[in-house]
Amino acid sequence: MAKLRVNPNRMELLKLRRRRDVAKRGHKLLKDKFDELLKEFITRIGENRRLRAEVERELKAAYGLFAVARGEAGRASIDEALLAGAPGELLETAERNVMSVRVPEFTVGELPEPGGYSPASTPVVLDEALGALAAVTPRMLELAEREKALELLAAEIERTRRRVNALEYVLIPSIDETTRDIQMKLDEAERGNLTRLMKVKDMLAQQQEADEGR
Amino acid sequence: MAKVAIIGDSTSVAGFRPLGFAVFVVRDPDDARALWPRLTSGEYGTVFVTEPVYAAIEDLVAEVVDRPLPAVTVIPGAGSAGGVGEAKLARAIERALGTSMPIKEEED
Numbered sequence: 001m002a003k004l005r006v007n008p009n010r011m012e013l014l015k016l017r018r019r020r021d022v023a024k025r026g027h028k029l030l031k032d033k034f035d036e037l038l039k040e041f042i043t044r045i046g047e048n049r050r051l052r053a054e055v056e057r058e059l060k061a062a063y064g065l066f067a068v069a070r071g072e073a074g075r076a077s078i079d080e081a082l083l084a085g086a087p088g089e090l091l092e093t094a095e096r097n098v099m100s101v102r103v104p105e106f107t108v109g110e111l112p113e114p115g116g117y118s119p120a121s122t123p124v125v126l127d128e129a130l131g132a133l134a135a136v137t138p139r140m141l142e143l144a145e146r147e148k149a150l151e152l153l154a155a156e157i158e159r160t161r162r163r164v165n166a167l168e169y170v171l172i173p174s175i176d177e178t179t180r181d182i183q184m185k186l187d188e189a190e191r192g193n194l195t196r197l198m199k200v201k202d203m204l205a206q207q208q209e210a211d212e213g214r
Numbered sequence: 215m216a217k218v219a220i221i222g223d224s225t226s227v228a229g230f231r232p233l234g235f236a237v238f239v240v241r242d243p244d245d246a247r248a249l250w251p252r253l254t255s256g257e258y259g260t261v262f263v264t265e266p267v268y269a270a271i272e273d274l275v276a277e278v279v280d281r282p283l284p285a286v287t288v289i290p291g292a293g294s295a296g297g298v299g300e301a302k303l304a305r306a307i308e309r310a311l312g313t314s315m316p317i318k319e320e321e322d
Contacts, residue, residue: 041310052299056290063292066229082228087236089215091259095282104282106259114232133229140289141218144260147303148285154310155280161312
């Protein structure tokens with residue numbers, strides 16, 4: 001593990017110990033956040049999967065009805081009938097905070113009543129097909145909202161995991177190693193000092209003996 | 215307030231026009247590329263794409279995946295095989311967990 005480049009002195013040692021405490025606290029917080037995000041994510045997956053299967057099934061059923069309508073009245077007249085209608089503002093969008101992830105929240109406004117075509121020239125099944133689509137639309141929009149939330153959560157989880165891992169496997173070990181290193185250098189200096197003192201003391205004692213003997 | 219866009223072949227998406235969707239009909243899935251900047255400009259809260267279109271513009275969709283809006287959702291087109299939406303979800307799961315998760319089928 002890469003050591004940090006710091007001067008091996010007591011000041012740096014204290015600083016590093018403080019940094020380690022902060023990193024440790026940050027790691028715990030992020031780890032908790034990660035666990036919580038994951039829990040939220042996993043519960044959402046199941047719901048989302050059910051909703052998607054439902055929406056896909058109903059959409060396909062509606063496509064079937066349209067196909068029948070096209071078969072009965074001819075493609076051109078159905079396409080013409082479906083030309084009516086203008087894009088409207090169907091959604092009220094807001095943002096919601098889920099575990100500090102901003103996810104969109106849609107409120108579905110009123111869907112326009114399909115119409116504008118002559119019931120005389122179009123088959124009844126077209127009404128049914130449009131009815132089926134209108135019925136599935138609110139759930140399609142709910143699916144869109146949920147899937148977007150899932151994607152955003154996934155991105156946040158990935159980011160958090162990287163941060164947790166960086167702290168756990170890079171920053172904290174390198175701080176640990178550096179503190180150990182500084183501690184050893186300080187100990188070594190301490191021992192050096194001690195032996196020097198002992199040596200000086202010995203030398204003084206010898207000198208004193210020599211003086212007394214003279 | 216935001217609009218809802220849907221983009222795909224005419225057989226799949228034409229029926230949404232009377233319901234107030236902004237319908238973009240593309241003959242060739244690749245034509246969606248040219249429409250994309252408009253769809254992601256903020257005018258639309260949700261963009262539904264059919265599976266063939268999604269397959270053609272997957273890279274463009276990936277660019278907006280981290281933005282809150284628009285929510286891009288894959289729907290099956292008329293006559294397409296299905297399963298693309300699931301695959302997109304599986305990718306999000308893989309991103310979150312770092313591994314793909316065996317899909318648990320809940321039958322009830």
